Amino acid sequence: MVASTAGEVAMSSEEKVYNVVLKQAALVKKQPRISRDLDVNPDIVLPGTLSLLSEAYDRCGEVCAEYAKTFYLGTLLMTPERRRAIWAIYVWCRRTDELVDGPNASHITPTALDRWESRLEDLFQGRPFDMLDAALSDTVTRFPVDIQPFRDMIEGMRMDLKKSRYKNFDELYLYCYYVAGTVGLMSVPVMGIAHDSQATTESVYNAALALGIANQLTNILRDVGEDARRGRVYLPQDELAQAGLSDDDIFAGKVTNKWRNFMKNQIKRARMFFDEAEKGVAELSDASRWPVWASLLLYRQILDEIEANDYNNFTKRAYVSKAKKIAALPISYAKSLIRSSRMYPSKA
């Protein structure tokens, strides 16, 4: 908590977001933990609807494969119903992101985002607008997914429309929650917490949030040059100033020692969020641990690549080679066999 000059007590972004985590965890606790593999029940669908729905999910899978090969490969390791649900969530997130980041972004207004939000409300009430919405509409009836993180992601897009600078890490943290921490909160109810996990639901949600934040911080550090060319600086202005840097240095795009030192600290912080996330992966249901480990290790390696590029994230895009991606699979598989709190039940 931070006291303002008027004596009011303002909540930090971390506190605000933690309250969302607590609410999400409480909501999912009301539902039984998913301990078995659910599958589509044809008895509850009208004739013809099932195949339409299958087509809708397949299309979501195709979009996911096209835009995010790594995530897609990860989802192939999941059970069929969970995989389809993650595809549906992925596609909704991607479409939301495209509104402000895609080819038509310059025409997007706050009103368009309001319309997108009412479509979201409709699909949660069983009234999807199109085929891709229909897949998510079905997913939210099968898994205890709440609407709040979806609304919050749209809020992040609103923020992107009106804001291109972040005063400090507190402001950046809130942005990262909106656009990526939310994905963690949307995904846990689908991935499921292991039925014999001793961890609290809050701690697993907190780890999921941390993975979203870590991914987004990494994404920001990878894309500094690209974002600057769009007039955007997603770095804390106060930390830049403390390092003796300004927006002009970013637009100039020169790798100096000041920049290297600044980047070292930013990378350190992103790694701390990855460390926090790691604590929760072992608590996920058996079939979900491997894909989450794989995606965590792969995204985390982008930070190593930024270092390997001598911190030139102005003109060099850090990427993980195919060989390293393949090498991450057995490592993540081995890690997924570790079931921490279940191995030490006395911890609870």
Ligand SMILES: CC(C)=CCC/C(C)=C/CC/C(C)=C/CC/C(C)=C/[C@@H]1[C@@H](COP(=O)(O)OP(=O)(O)O)[C@]1(C)CC/C=C(\C)CC/C=C(\C)CCC=C(C)C
């Ligand atoms: C297997 C797995 C990890 C599944 C999650 C798949 C999913 C639903 C992804 C949605 C991603 C998405 C399209 C988000 C929209 C906003 C956005 C673009 C965020 C950035 C993603 C990376 O995208 P990319 O590199 O393509 O970026 P560009 O558009 O090219 O700039 C983000 C960096 C955020 C992604 C955040 C996550 C995937 C959160 C992961 C957390 C979990 C799956 C929870 C795991 C649970 C525990 C307990 C740790």
Ligand SMILES: [Mn+2]
């Ligand atoms: Mn980016």
